[in-house]
Amino acid sequence: MDLNMGPFYCRQFGVNQSTGKYILQLDADDSLRHQNVLQDLLTLTNDSPDIIHFWHQGVKINENIIENISAWGNLNVKTANNSNMLRLLVQGQIHWLIHGKLIKRDTFVKAIHLLNDSRHLIYGDDEVLCIAIFSVASYYKGTAYVGYNFTQKEESVTGSKYSNKNNIIKVIEDYFSARDLTQRFLTERLFTIRNSITQDQEINLDNLIKFNDTFAITKVCKMYEERGIQTQSSKCDLYK
Structure with missing residues (x-):
């Protein structure tokens, strides 16, 4: 595996190598809010949703002190199905970040196989993967549960994209x-x-x-x- 292929390729590689029923993307500089997040989210899988969308908490870390900034998540959409979920995503009523979504592995793998693309994509990979996943998923569930720390810092890839x-x-x-x-x-x-x-x-x-x-x-x-x-x-x- 070439680790220099960017997040788009690496996310797909990781999902193909996984064996669990659900997949959760977690970037290296992010974290879950506490150790019970996965256990709490799995209690919402009784009706077997393809996607469980929970909330981010934006944070800044200064001298090992975590400062909460703002939270965002699934907005007002609690459930959606294959007749409307892709439209809701494209229109921005469902947030397009791949983070904060517990995704059924079978659905994720199906989307990857349809993509069948290994280009070096750094910016926009979240949108591409989400659109592919939502196009093949059958059932979306949104929850106001805040479980993901999204670290915001100036030296991040996204923050430096206009620097040169x-x-x-x-x-x-x-x-x-x-x-x-x-x-x-x-x-x-x-x-x-x-x-x-x-x-x-x-x-x-x-x-x-x-x-x-x-x-x-x-x-x-x-x-x-x-x-x-x-x-x-x-x-x-x-x-x-």
Whole structure:
């Protein structure tokens, strides 16, 4: 296994190697709120949901002291099924982070096999995996249980994505990868909704232009052109 393949590949590899009935993603700098979290969540599996979505607690760690910041989770959706759960996810009524979700292994594996993709994806992997999982799941259950510490710090991968030109280029490339992968699982209507909500790529191009790297900007503009995305056409015309 190549540990430099990024979280998208590593998450899939880990799930394929697992043997349990349910999977919970836990990043290296995050933690569960207490030692009984898994036991508490498993009491909610009597009706065999594909996904149990519980709440995050955002935290900052300063000199080993944990400071609670804000909590977020499943919003107002308590249950959903295969007729509406993917739509609720795309519309943002269900949070798209892969963390904070106890996922049935069989469902996760099925989604991975449909993805069948091992690209080096750092940004957007949560969205891609969630959309794939929700597209094959039958039953979603949301709970207000707060069980996950999500550590927020400036030096994280997400926090540093605009810090230099190479990071910005990677963000943009991963945006297009995520766009292409999610299109496999969405109807035209849901794909349009998804794209109207995901606007980070426009900010990213503005950040890249500041570096005045004509080659990099031309490469990115070609990605927009190949996919028929018109929102950046006026900016890209300057580099043709």
